[in-house]
Amino acid sequence: MASGAAVAAGAAGNFLLSGCQPKEDKPAVDEKPRKPLPAEPEVTASKFNVCNVCSANCAMICDIVDGKVWRIRGNPDDQVARGRLCVKGYSSYKMLYDPDRIKFPMKRTNPEKGPGVDPGWVKISWEEAFELTGQKFNEAKEKYGPESIVFFTRPHDFAVRLAKAIGTPNLVRHLDTCYTTHEATWRAAVTGTGRPWMLDIYNAKYILSFGWDQPAKGKNMSAQGYIHALNNGARAVVFNPVLTATAALANEWIPIKPGTDLAVCLAMIRLIINEELYDKDFVEKYTTGLEELKAAVQEYTPQWAEKISEVPAATIERVAREFATTKPAIVPNHKRDAGGPLYFNGWRTSYAFIILNALVGSIDREGGVVFQRRSKLKPFDEVFPPLEFPAARKETIMGKEKFPIIGPTGKLGFVTVSEAILNEKPYPVKAMFVRKQNVLAVPDAPRFVEALKKLDFVAVADILPTEIVQMADVVFPEPHFLETSGMTDRVYFAFYPQIALKDPVGDPLYDTKGYGSIIIGIAKAMGLGQHFEGVSGTKLADEQLKALGSSMDELKASPNGLWSDQKPFKPREEFGTPSKKIELYSTVLKEHGYDPVPTWQPKRELPSDTYPLYLIVTRHAAHRMSESQNNELVMQVAPENFATLNKATAQQLGIKDGDEVMVESRVNRITLKARLIEGIRPDCVCVEHGFGHWSKDLTLAFGVGGNEGDLVPGFSVEELVAAKDPSASGYMSDVCVKVYKA
Amino acid sequence: MYSFLSQVFRDEVGWQKVSDFFQEENMTVLASIIAQLPPEKAQLLNQCLSNLRESAGRNFNGKEKEFGSLDLRKEFAYLFLTPQGVYPFESVYLGKKKLLMDKPWEEVRAFYRSIGIEKDKSEIHLEDHIAVELGFMASFSYLSGDFLSYEGEEKIDEEEKEFLIQVQHDFLEQHLLKWAPGLCDDIMAKTRHPFYHGVAALTRWFLACDLSMLEESLTMLTVKAD
Ligand code: SF4
Helix, strand or coil: CHHHHHHHHCCECECCCCCCCCCCCCCCCCCCCCCCCCCCCCCCEEEEEECCCCCCCCEEEEEEECCEEEEEEECCCCCCCCCCCCHHHHCCHHHHCCCCCCCCCEECCCCCCCCCCCCCCEECCHHHHHHHHHHHHHHHHHHHCHHHEEEECCCCHHHHHHHHHHCCCCEEECHHHCCHHHHHHHHHHHHCCCCCCEECHHHCCEEEEECCCCCCCCCHHHHHHHHHHHHCCCEEEEECCECCHHHHHCCEEECCCCCCHHHHHHHHHHHHHHCCCCCHHHHHHHEECHHHHHHHHCCCCHHHHHHHHCCCHHHHHHHHHHHHHCCCEECCCCCCCCCCCCCCCHHHHHHHHHHHHHHCCCECCCCCEECCCCCCCCCHHHHCCCCCCCCCCCCCCCCHHHCCCCHHHCCCECCCHHHHHHCCCCCCCCEEEEECCCHHHCCCHHHHHHHHHHCCEEEEEECCCCHHHHCCCEEEECCCHHHCCEEEECCCCCCCCEEEEECCCCCCCCCCCCHHHHHHHHHHHCCCHHHHCCCCHHHHHHHHHHHCCCCHHHHHHCCCCEEECCCCCCCCCCCCCCCCCEECCCHHHHHCCCCCCCCCCCCCCCCCCCCCEEEEEECCCCCCCCCCCCCHHHHHHCCCCEEEEEHHHHHHHCCCCCCEEEEECCCCEEEEEEEEECCECCCEEEEECCCCECCCCCCCCECCCCCHHHHCCCCCHHHHHHCCCCCCCCCCCCCEEEEEEC | CHHHHHHHHHCCCCHHHHHHHCCHHHHHHHHHHHCCCCHHHHHHHHHHHHHHHHHHHHHCCCCCCHHHHHHHHHHHHHHHHCCCCCCCEHHHHHCCCCCCCCHHHHHHHHHHHHCCCCCCCCCCCCCCEHHHHHHHHHHHHHHCCCCCCCCCCCCCCHHHHHHHHHHHHHHHHHHHHHHHHHHHHHHHHHCCCHHHHHHHHHHHHHHHHHHHHHHHHHHHHHHHHC
């Protein structure tokens, strides 16, 4: 417990750290005898599908009893699922049968918009929905230019083509709140393209986590890999201000001060280089810039890092040595870990992760961070060659053109969208098409609601009547993923190319249309149908499979619902940088005026007398963002979110377990129930994301808990440019708050 | 009557359709049925009908009024398409989980199957949607030639008639009456429009009355057979 004592001795505002003890031993697994399960009914059909709850897209088998999904299983032959799913996947069919689902296309009759306002829906035909949307989009286009129409969606070939056909460059994406820090740094220093998505945790022997918490968040392949590795004797060390399940299962939990992981990483890099503990073969053969990096990190001694992070220098030294001398070792990263878009220094921390992995030879090597071996799917534009598109304006509301590294990926816009709309910068936005995004996910959600009110027309394609649906003028009901067909490539864990079949579990329950058909319907109504001549999702899937030597028919006939091209793993020898090596001193970052090595930078907001606590945001393993709070089964497991505080802190504040409390930041405040634990730093309050729904049409979710995103400020493009952050990321946890009894 | 109610719950209705329902021909048949009821039940049903008729009369005078129609359309969406209204499914009312296709839905399907019928592919609603259950009753009451939609094309033999009446009786008793009164109460509590208030009240009373009438018909048929 040496590290615990030192942490307790460190300065942490006005708070005592007595209740916050790092753990070093694994808990014993409680093997209680289980009640026998009831007899299983006779399964009448089993259908292959792919979980669409998160982007892992685990392949699943849906067992159907008399026309209804009775059970879902993981497909055992899928590399991602390996025969298992997470709670979100297992419970996903409950949303299929949710009576709150949007049943028909509808239009709004009440022009007033906002929380608590009745939209005055009326049912309309699909034709009317398309015509109305087409007419309104065309009006905006003619009066204010095509760029006044914004796509607020996730990427989809059909939607991208429609945006190009309209001539708008504005496709707002949420990834600046999700992983642009990782994307930008991998792109600059390693790949020249995107980031890797595979963590070969299964084969790792040393797992060094800085806020990486995927097992606790229920990510299927991460959870399985982590448990497998631990059972296989791997050592796991978790730096996290909160004792999450990942930390609880680890050999060692180190309650680091929020936003200071970079300091510890820099000290570890220095030690590994100075003591020459790095993998010399790998570093010599596959990296450049060691000397420049070495010079740049010399000031970052473990003692210096201790002062910043409150992690004892001795612990930093020991863990660094263990990490560098146990093979294979990994610093896993996914999205919102310490190297994610949480803190002002997130991109630097992510770059430090890359360097640590490179120093121990764990980039694209077994047990390390691996590039996914995806199927070479024929691109949409090759299957359906495009016509000429009108020239779109270069200037975007996301400021793509101002961020030379992340801009070209188009993976940004969420953080700045409200300011862009409200300030009409660089020009007015008048209409929006939304799909699979919600108000609650945007930083400072109430401000985004104000931005939405400013628009003349909003069309939304969705499954459930979420908050953004309440702001819509026209609603297109989409099918649940279990009602859809097609195929999906493996990405999150693809050692070899593999494609999984999607076969609907039955007839659609409502008058829904697939996303592709919705896009084509709008295009036709706008007089842009020629861009989609002969285009269909079914044809796309079939053509793509044919180009791989298979077909949809063959995939449907496959006994395991999979197409696989199993090849032995060949580690990558060349990388996508100018030097073709992993750049420990990034020439690309330098060329664009960013720091070429990850030097120290503190987080933006620090505790003050007014806002003395760090806000930590996490995700419950059973919940998927703000999409699952109306799921009857999930809500049994995790019925609300809490303001989780250390018991000692709560005592000082006069707060008892279960009390209603206000959590207030400089932008907003939310009400939550307090939950008191010992496994959190006393200078932090932790809130799970996904709650705080105000749509009364979400019967189970409405009014439960609070949305921590309300506490997080958004930014303007200019502010992000001034931050000199190549990832243009939002700082989703770089917020300090106060907590008091409601 | 069942056919009218089924349509009203299935989709938006314009005042034209409502007004058509109150045509003299329909009213005469309905009056003859109501006359068979005990006086207090007859009075309540008549009251419901006249409220509904009044609501229609206020809004319809030969041509569809745009404003009136929009009101009805909004109310339909509010009541039956958004969760702030009601869930017109037996599964949600009687199932433990308040989800679609739960055990009650299975039982409704089993009932249909037990008499050899399946929902038509063109039917977009689930088997236990109120409109489908009322539609089922409409078809059987038509077949048994007992109600106002009867057009008397074919003579049905007594045994078949007994079977058809028994089916209606059982479906009402085992299904519709188990949940539709609750649904109607919820509609009456939530609706902001007198038309749907009237429809719900009418449905509630009509189902109860129909059960009495079916019971009586069954007794009469048994007596005849004896
Ligand atoms: S990790 Fe869970 S939610 Fe994500 S795809 Fe797999 S089963 Fe679904």
